[in-house]
Amino acid sequence: MKIKAKGGILVAPLQILLNLLIWVPFVLVIALSFFSWSATMGPNWWEAPFAGVRNYVDILQDEDFLMALGRTLIVVAVAVSLEFGIGLFLALLIASLPRGKKIITPIFLMPMMFLPIVTGYDFFMIFYGHGPLNAILSMLLGHEVMVEWLANSTTALFAIILADVWQWTPFMFLILYSAYMAAPEEPVKVARTLGASEAYIFRRITLPALRDVIMIALIIRSLECFKIFDVPWIMTAGGPGSATQSISIYMYLQGFKYWNLSYISAGALIVLAAIIIVTRYATKRLLIVEKK
């Protein structure tokens, strides 16, 4: 008991600081969301008129907000699915190599080491009108190809998803590879001995064994992808028009370009509530397993 109490006292200052850093801004955001305040209004925020739930009502009717949210969910769904599929494939492939794992694995992890802004700029240059993609296509097709990939709403979104997949597939690979290598081998050996096919073994033994890790990887990666900002900001600034505007870009524009801080506080809390609900549901199974 004495040792526990001492330990508690020692970490208390840091704990208090962390709590202040987390909860004070959070409470401020909640408070701001019930006022009608913009930095360009003049008075301090606590002197601004009380707005009740008007900010919440208005933002839920804001087409740009809803479109940005929907667009971001599409990016998450497509990008994370691709990252998972490719990551799992690579994990199984590398695991099956008789040698060379120690050399190949770090190379596969390198994209993850890049700053997102660097990734965004690299892919901007790739998809730029005078960039290497058009140059390679021109060479292959024998005539000049001059497509402005980033000026078309569909191809621009595709380019952003591609950049995200390139950068974060290694994350999936790392988690799945580690889990796969740590999984017990006996069930697989027994199944092979009994004549089971590789597809059967993968479907009925490997995947179930990795299920919880897969769930965690998907949740983490989905949460991170949902916040995507750097890559689309550099590649398209949310354009053409607002065709690639993620929810983070929308909030950045509203909050720090237009200074509608009360309005966007309401938006941020709505998004946070939605994420909590979804994440809670997704982790339900994990919590049930933990309780058992």
Add this chain to the structure above:
Amino acid sequence: MEKTLTVTQAGTPTVALGYRGLLGNDMADIRAIEAAKAIAKTLPAGTTITCLNPSGSRGNFEFNANPDDNIFNGLSMIEYWKQQTGVAIQIVEAPINEVYEKAMQESVAKTGAYDLIDLNHNFIGDVVESGLAANMDSWVQKYDPELTGPMGYAPPLDRYLNYYGGHVYAMGSDADVFLMYLRKDYLANPDEMAAFKSQYGYDIRPDDIYFPETWDQYRDLIEFFDRPDEGMRGAWFWRSRFFAVMGFIGQFISNGGKLFDDNMDPAINGPEGQKVVQDMIDVMPFMDPVVLTAGYEAQYPDFYANKKAFTTFGWPSIGRYATDPSVSAISDAVSFHVMPGYKVPGAEQYYVKGSFRASGHTFGWINLVSNYSKNKELAYLFAQWRLSPVVGGMAVTQPGGYEDPYRSVWYDKVYPGPAGIRDDELVCLRATLPLAVPDIQMRGSREYDDILDKNLQAAFAGQMSGKTALDKTAADWQNVTDKYGRDKQIEAWKYLRLGYPEHIKKYFGWT
């Protein structure tokens, strides 16, 4: 380039003089630095004035005076200031598109981190209404920075650049009006001229700065000189995010369009606006598709280094780079022209050399004193000193900065700095200044501009029609106006439009 400056008094011989010799000692810079010395004596040693500036603008601070005007004792401008006053100048740079955000963060945080802030002029409404910008009226009264008069800002800049709501809140440092740049090697080629006349039925006038007169004539030139097989496209105009709006406003006003009516209801989506958007779309087949995604960082080298376009338009700095043989491949083949206009029915008496013209004044840096500065008056005095007719006249010719000549006196007697400004560009800039139209210099400017920009760019990318883009803009602009209070915005709009060029004010009846 050594320049002989003519003293104006009759009977005085022509001599080579700098600004000090020409303009004398009873000037804004002397008043400012003497006052600053007196204030600095009362302050602790090590006092610093911190300036928030866009990155890439140090050239307007860290320069040496030219030999004719050796007024800095061999030091650089800011070193001389420190030597005289004991006050150091610290320049904090922010990316050019982030200075506004940094300034507004300071308006919320109120830390006093910056004494002077260098900002785009259209944001003056936001920084004043948020309480960040200090009112300069009393200092202007006391020290006379020569905002008007023979040494003052060139009209109409003298009516809007430094003001908000009738008060002085800024010291402007940049006449960022748009000029048109054409490839003279093509324009003045006799064979090309003959072929053009044969096709379009009128003459090219390569030495006339007011040619082309209209946007239709400009389009003819762009179409005629579109030579993709030679690696040169007809034009390089902005059609990308954050830049699309910059090319629109001047062209829109020159078509007789006004942004708002007397009640601050948007008038942008009328026939004038729709025509302009369509005209902007119609020239796109003669441009490299990269205009949809690239900004000025590609526009500049594509025009003067890579020779990829017959024409472009934009800030005066394009001309400085284009005429610099160390960076330009066309330094002897650039001609400067005034932005064209439209034939607007009912506006004939207000035509300027054949059409109703306007030239957009976007960016256009201004210097504000922060209300949270501990040394407001001293910060103001530094701004007055460095933007004065004598010191500022040297600053505007420096490379590595953004300041273009904003005082009338410099057009006759611009100091030949290391980069200099070529005479023909000066002539064109001088002719363009009376056509300068400010950006939306009101509270909410960023939001108004960004809404229009986003929708325009969507139209240019084919995502929606020009009409839809302008209708969406008008609807969203109403929300912005209502958010800030229509009555206040009406007052700000009525004040702002008084700064428009005379011929435009008269046409719209804004007197």
